[in-house]
Amino acid sequence: MADTVRVRIAPSPTGTLHIGNVRAGLFNWLFARRMGGVFILRIDDTDAARSKPEYEENIKASFRWLGMDWDEGPDIGGPFGPYRQSERMDRYLTAAERLLAEGKAFRCWCTAEELEASRQAAARRKEAPRYDGRCLNLTDADRAKFESEGRKAAIRFRLPEGPPVIVDDLIRGRVEMPRGMLDHFIIVRSDGKPVYNFCTALDEADHRITHVIRGDDHLSNTPKQMLVMEALGITPPRYAHLPQILGIDKARLSKRHGAQGVLELRDEGFLPEAVLNFLALLGWSYDDKTELFTPAELKASFSLDRVGKAPAVFDETKLLWMNGQYIRNGPAERIEADLRARIAAAHGALPAAGDAAYVGRVIALLRESLKTLGEIGPLSEFFFRDEVVWEDEAKARLAGWPRAAEILAAVTGIVKDTSPFTPEALEAAFRAKAESMGLKFKELVHPARFATTGRVAGPSLFHALEVLGRDRCLARLASAAKLPPA
C-alpha cells in the first residue's frame, strides 16, 4: 500500500499547550514531513465544560511559533473536516445509533449512585470495579418504567467476546490486551454527549489517519478504540506509542518543572529551533554522536524505529546549553531583532535605549554570553541607566580595594586622555599605567570595572568602556570616587 501517510496531533483545549503534547506533535510532524505525508491538527474538545477558545488559540500559536505547520485543521479546513470534535457531534451520534440498531451497543439507565454502589461493592470484594451488565437484558416494561421515572439512558458499547485484542505497535511491538480488562464501556453519556474513546475512533477513521503517534498513556485505551472500529467495520490505523516525558523529579510532568506552556519558553527567551532540537532528542536519537539538528535536518532524518521505549526526563540544563548554542550560531538578524525588542521592553523609558546604533553595540557585546534571550534585560541594564546601579559585592570590593582612590584617579586620567577611544588603545594605556604604578594589570582593571559598571562580572572591560563612551565613563568614575571608603 502506497497510501499517503496521514498523522495528527489532537490536543484538548483545556489548558495551554505543554511540552508533552508538543513533543507528540513534533514526532507526528516530523514523521509526516519525512514520509511526504499530511500533518493534521485536530481539536479534541468533547469536554465542553473545560474547553476554552483561548486555549485553542494558544495551541495554534504554540505550534506556529515552533514552525510546525499543519496541512489540515480547524482554521484552514481540509477535505475531511470538520476538525473540531464539537462540530462532529451528529457524526458520533449517528454512529452510536447504528451500533444500537445492530445490537452492538445498548442503553443503560443506571444512575451514578447505583454504579458507585456497585463499584464499592467490587472494591470490598477486592475485585476490579466493573460494570455488571445489569441493563443488558431489560424488558420493555423495565425500560418504560425508567423512562417514566424521568431517567435518561447512556449508551454503552456491547463488549464482544473474543480473543485478546492485539495492538501491533510500531514502537512497543506486539501487545496483547485481554478483554477481561474491558467493560461494556459508555460511548454516549446520558446527557447525549459522546465520550472521548468513541469520538477518537471515529475521528481517526473519518480523517483517514494512517498512523496514530501519541503518548503511551493511551496504550491501554487503544483496545477500546480498536473494538469500536471493528464494530463499525473500520480498518484501524497503525499505532506508535511514545514514551512519556518526566519531570526532573522523575514524576510525571506537571506545573513547576517543564510542563509550563511552550509560549512561556518563548517569553523566557528560548529559540524555537533549540526547543525543537531538544525535544526531538527526548526519546529519539539519530546516531551515537549528533546533538545539533536544524529543523530541516530533523525533517530529513527522523524515523520511528529510532524512537526509544523508556521514559525521558526533561532536563532544562541541557535545553539551556542548547539554546546558548543557537543564540551564538543561529540567525543573527532575527536574534538581534528579538534582543532589541527585549531591551526596549526592559529599558525603553531610558534615553539611551532610543539610540539604535548604541543598542546594536550593546547587543554585539552581550549576545555571545547569553543562554536565553531574556537575560539581555538585566545584563544590559548598566548600559542604559545614567547612574550606576551597584551590586553589593561590587561596592564592597571597591571599598576594600588597596589604593582604590589612587587607582580611580589614574583610570580617570586614562579615560580622559586616551585617543582614539578604542579597546586596543585603552588596554595599552591600562597596561602602561599598571606598570608605572607598580600594580598588576588586573589590580587596575577590576576597580575600573566596579566603578564603571557597578558589577563584578560582565563583558570585556575595554569593549564595555568603548560602548559606554568617554563621557559616561567619566561621570561614573567621578561618582564612584565619592563613595565612602571601607
Place this chain on the structure above:
RNA sequence: GUCCCCAUCGACUAACGGUCAGGUCAUCACCCUUUCAAGGUGGUAAUGCGGGUUCGACUCCCGCUGGGGACACCA
C-alpha cells in the same frame, strides 16, 4: 487489587550476541584570560537484582525489585 508498558553514567542517549560499554549536558581539574560566560584539553561516572540459554549476554528467556500507565457518564 487486576491488566499493560518500561529499566545503560546524576540527565539525554549509542552499542547485527563478541567494543576497553561510545557521545552530549551537568560535574571536577587544567589551559586561555581583565571578571563572568564562551572556547580548548583531560578526568570522575552506568548496564537495578537473581536465575537461566550460549564458547561468549547491555543485548535472548524467566522471576524479583523499582517506576509509569489504564481499569470513569475526563481527555
